[in-house]
Amino acid sequence: MTYDVAKVRAGFPALAEGTAHFDGPGGSQTPSPVAAAVASALTAGVANRGTVTAAERRAEQIVAAARQAAADLVGGVPEGIVFGRSMTALTYDFARALAKEWRPGDEVVVTRLDHDANVRPWVQAATAAGASVRWADFDPASGVLSADNVAGVLSPRTRLVAVTAASNLLGSRPDVAAIAAAARSVGALTYVDGVHLTPHGVVSVSSLGADFYACSPYKFLGPHLGFLHAAPSLLEMIHPDKLLPASNAVPERFELGTLPYELLAGTTAAVDFLADLVPGTGSRRERLVTSLTELEKHEAALLDRLDSGLAAIPGVRRYGAPDRPRTPTVLFTLRGRRPAQIYAALATRNVNAPAGTFYALECAKRLGIAETGAVRAGIAPYTTDTDVDRLLAGVDELAG
Template sequence: MTAFPLEAVRARFPSLATKDGASRRIYLDNPAGTQVPRSVADAIGDAILNKNANLGGDFPTSRAAGSIIERGHGAMADFLGCDEDEVIIGPNMTSLTYHFSRMIGRGLKPGDEIIVTQMDHEGNVSPWLQLADDLGLNIRKVPFSTGSWTVEEDVLKAAITDRTRVLALNYSSNLTGATNAVGELVAIAKAAGILTYVDAVQFAPHGLCDVGALDCDFLVCSAYKFFGPHLGILYGRRSVLEKLDAYKCRCSDNALPYRFETGTPQIELVAGLEATVDYIAWLGGECGEDGRRRQKIAAAYSASIAHENALCGELIDGLLQVDDLTVYGITDKARFSERVPTVSFTLADISPQELVNRLNEEGIFCWAGHNYAWEVVHQLGIDPDQGVVRIGIANYNTAEEIAETVEAVQRNVRMLRQG
């Protein structure tokens, strides 16, 4: 494995380039959405300008559009470690979860139970809560530990009953950054005959998704979190998908995976999705892997994790030098394998928005608020109207950017406290 090729990575992203007369931009809003490589934008532009047709026609542009859709599924199969017909592409993770929760609900009966966690993004909570209201189901909420910052196995086991039918859980928290031991949690659910639905939106930009190793039934992620266009992707275990009664038009394709992809797909964005996966594979090649696309993707993540963890350590070290500042999540560098580089904090005497406004004005892009981690803020006793300051690192960020951000946080806190 070679050193992380940071300069080569940054050269692929037009938005990161210094522009004459432009103010600096430090993108640390990455948990909400990353920047995209030029190759992704080019693929989208080529598709909509030169291959713009609906599917199913016997003419060149329609055939080219059909090839884009097939290749997009193939690329995500390599990304997730599954077969192409187990990949469903949709508008976003939340819409896919609402859609699939309703199909899953067709097999549930009043009194059946769904487990959700208090560590999840609201996109993997509200669809199940509302399904329960619709069908007379029961919801069991599993808290996370503020010692480990994860959902612990014994707590999950205690929540399972003979009426539990679905477990909805996340891979990594979009507020604390903590990463669950998903394989172990899924194994507990599987032993009890429970369907598992994993939200990997926050994990996928920072770690290799391997649905075969996890043995989950469903896993969802969002391409715009890992350098791609605004699309959601769902993996579904084939044997489970085959049993689901799809909400679809009577005359539309009934084959997997297309019976779950209603209407005309966003063809140009799927072209960008393939380019996104190819960009990650390119990074793996730059890091010394010369194997197939899946192996290159794995190599890219191995190198990115090491780079991101170093930056995350510098960020947390700098934040913890500020008096009356609380970081929510794992701060011990020895445990960084159990987190992604999403860092949230509050100050005892300064509102998150007040600090973030100042950082944004300086060209440091980050977020204030609950960030849809609705259950998380409530378990932690954080005012949801105030939320947290959230800073999220991507692999194109630099040590200099983190140092500038730490200095800006420390300086602005001093200024605000001095009045």
């Protein structure tokens, strides 16, 4: 079975502009079926959910379909899918809800590898509850956050461990299953930021051991919103602030206000697009496993090409260890050039590889790049050898 990148690219109207997009970690390009699904939901008769009118039933069907699609993507159950405005918003909501049960002396563990969306909500909720925050550090030379790094700061008072499944800055992938097992051994929950992992391979929330797994559809070809998965039995135990007339059923009790039906329709279409990246048979989950396994191979080959090309350019510094498990993401600087200069120069070549710290504040501080940032190049399902070569040519020219 061969991954046909030309066929995949044909689904993305934006690529006709000729730009090589390495900005997927901040938001991927959108295929036509996703845009069509959003438009269809907006232009069809839709009302608040119900069973009396056709418009009400259509809204119900959109929500049910999106829950099932999201569950298929992460290997969960539709009853455990909660939609929200973004992963950040969902994390704040759940931090506030969980913190209702925290007391002085309780502890919350966050890591210095994480995006701030999986750090600050927990730090602020813990502070408000009088709980303590403990920090798990990572090795800045390799970019590796080990299970031992986390286990070393756990205690019987640990209530929650917040950890990323993949660093949005370095791409490095902690052993989440081992971390979750360590957390479970002291009776703590694990909240996993899956935003940067989900677009790049097969996700199974049960294999990861994630009590909560949050991600963002707009990072995997979908529209701008977020969703979270947790076991329905766990969700039943959490009581967020909500409007009195609003449903107290799970998962609806966490979804404040009317859901954005058009974005849910787009999410379903994005999952379907991923499931059909390569020809396959079986259930949508089975086709997702097939397609995403082939996508991993495609992206790994491009990552090798990018890594070796950058290594051959004098003055390039790559962050993290290329031989460690990671997503197809490279963070680098070039001696004598500010990252913002590299970003701007590549843009003149129609190569989008942005520079910054990308909200991974603690990680950037640990790497020593909090002031200047670095250039981040992320490979996506539509990336080609030619795209990689264009980026390398641009960096090589800047290197002189």
